[in-house]
Amino acid sequence: MSNYRTIEISDKRFERDHLRFITVKTPNLKGRGDICVFVPPNVGDQTDIPVVILLHGVYGSAWSWAYGAGVHLQAMQMIEKKEIPPMVIAMPSDGLWGDGSGYLAHHGFDFEKWIAEDVPAVLAETIAGVSADSALFISGLSMGGYGALRIGAKYGNRFTGISAHSSLTSPEQLEYFVEEDVAGYSQDNKTEEDVFTTILQYRHGLPPVRFDCGSEDSLVEHNRKLHHLLAEQNIIHIYEENPGGHEWPYWEKHISKSLKFFAGQISGHTKSA
DSSP, rough: OOSOOHHHHOOOOOOOTTTTEEEEETTTTTTEEEEEOOOOGGGGGGGSSOEEEOOOTTOOOOOOHHHHHHHHHHHHHHHHSSSOOOOOEEEEEEOOOOTOOSSETTTEEHHHHHHIIIHHHHHHHTTTTOTTTTEEEEEEEEEHHHHHHHHHHHHTTSSSEEEEOOOSSGGGGGGGGGEEEEGGGGOOGGGSSSSSHHHHHHHGGGGOOOEETTTTTTHHHHHHHHHHHHHHHTOOOEEESOOOSSSSSHHHOOOOOOHHHHHHHHTTTTOOO
């Protein structure tokens, strides 16, 4: 029996390039949420297939990574070349609140639990080969990078690795992009608003983490500051800067680094108690 009142899944006859779509109703969204899922061929014959949850940025939705960067096509090529093992890539919407939900709990919705709890549970119910024992990774761009770093740290017992691109590092930086009042994104626990303070709070259960940013990106100074703060606290991480700005060509080029980083964690994966 499903844990959700309704789940709708696309018909395999009409799917292309190993993409399928799922729509599920959840109390965390007080309605329905969409998930675009890349499912490599033949994974249904396997067990505990690794899962990457890939978060979009402001203004986007479940289709953004597939049709903005062709991530599913890159992943398929990397699998065929044996650069990465077969892995499912789940690309959920952020909940479609305002210009962007921030993947936080606010205004009576819990966009954080939608990502951390609902998305893995729905995949285990609907995608053959995915289970509660699948290694789970999280990544994203911009607002999605913020969500990946913060949620990945807070739910470190669930995730096996974290990777982020061009990330916001605090909700105040949403004011660069959204028209909604950023005060509305505030959390009951103020420590869990900022990426650094969240990582610091949950550092003892922190999965392996990497993040990168374009050297011409408007957020690069925030990423540099996060890198230096983590280094000062001796929190192990990887930080890279590359040429580029806050734009799809950058993310299309560098998402492969996240997938390869996650592939490197899979051999040592063991399920947390």
